[in-house]
Amino acid sequence: MQKDDWVESTVNTFSSNTTDSIMKSIKNDQITYGNLSVKKSSGYYLASPIKDNLRNEATRLRDVLWTYDNQRLTVSFDNSVKLKNPKEPQTTLNSLIKDKAKVLHGEDYVYSKALSTKSMVIYTQKIGKLPVYSPNGQIRFNLRNGYITGYSQSYLLNVQVLKEKKPVISQKRALIWLYQYNKLVNNSTVKWVHLAYTRLLTVNGSVIYIPTWVLAVESNSSGSVQYRRINAFTGAFMEQNQ
Template identity: 40%
Template sequence: MNFKRIQGIFLIAFIVIDVFLFMMTKNSKVQDDSENAGSVNSAIVRDMKRDNIKFGKLSNKKETGYYLSAEPQDQFETRLGELKNQNARSENNAIVSDFKSTVKVNPDHPERTLNRLMKKKGFVLDADQYRYDRDLSSATKVVYSQQGQQGPFFSSNAQIAFSVADQQVVGYTQRELTNVKILHEKNDLITEERAIISLYQYNELPNNTKILWTKLAYTRFLELNGKEVYIPTWVVAINSKSNSKVQIKRINAFNGASVSTEKVQEQQNGKAKVESVGN
């Protein structure tokens, strides 16, 4: 075996070992960073508990999301003839409808009746795009939120809000997003735990606060040339002793930044009153 060949073998071996050691060092650093972040997060969670901030188990499940574009549905007028047993009209990109015969519902589980009726043709338009949202519903309003292929929307532009009086559904207002398109390839999102910690670090969680619920949904980020841009957002409902209202906080799920366009609703039977939520 000549000297050049031996040199080549040793060179290849050296490169392989060097790459192997580099990868080991890199993986170790990533693991160390992850462990350090986990340690810091645990310490902050303990601080939150000491401040009497009440919450359930916070998930560290990792998910991905997209930037989306969408447009408010403005073609309801041409489809009103599909609806049955109701007086419906189109107003400001919405259907406003009154039922000819009211629908009795169980005040604790109105979805049991409405889910069945949603399957019937002519009850509402595009019913398969909406799902019951217990968190946003109250004694006087039952909310169904629009579900996109990439996840649910949290916006008054993507809801059916049924009006309830004396346990009778008397009508509804429906808004819908259409032409939903992905603007950018998917990206990693922060976890629920990281979102709650971010709120705490932004001083958005006062002492003696209770976190009522959290959800990951697409909320409106900005409007551009008549189209709306939606991003994945951690939506958090809180209630504190110093404030008698349910407050809705939002954290950008891409980068953990606080979304300043928060909405505040009056508390009704321990649930958020849904009016212009998530715009």
């Protein structure tokens, strides 16, 4: 808490000269990025109780095999679903996710191109205007040879606002903080910077979520991608890599 208080107290102390100097250093370290917004917004602390609602509701599913463990539902289809267009899997999944006999609460999730891969298509739950970029609150569809074989799902239930609305730092400021924490590798590309809810901690049987700047950083030499998180309220680096 002391660290967060210190970071928050210094968020607004940057001068334009300081910002320009840091951005120049980022460029000199061969770190590239796209257009970054300086617009500030606001958000909330949220809480979702840890419940086994998916296990209780899974009996409604049809023509699937399912298991449940640690608030996560894993489903295998009796008959795999063929993708209409493997390059745009969402064209098939947008219809499948609305089938209440195959997917629970599908209307609460949206397709995430940024998080999806060739073997897994991710749909994120939305809370207000923000997606959830944590394993909680996502459906992860498994792809194999042009077919959807099944998925795993977690769901945030009865989400509650804990505190009053708080200001959120800008997209550009999040990149600057990450660089100052020495968490941006040289010779890399920042593929995207998204504002989303991620998990902060668990307390009193509920999981707390906060607005978070999530950055996907790709090494230009190895091609590996790291996901970094910045607390959008305070600018603090969040160690846990989800």
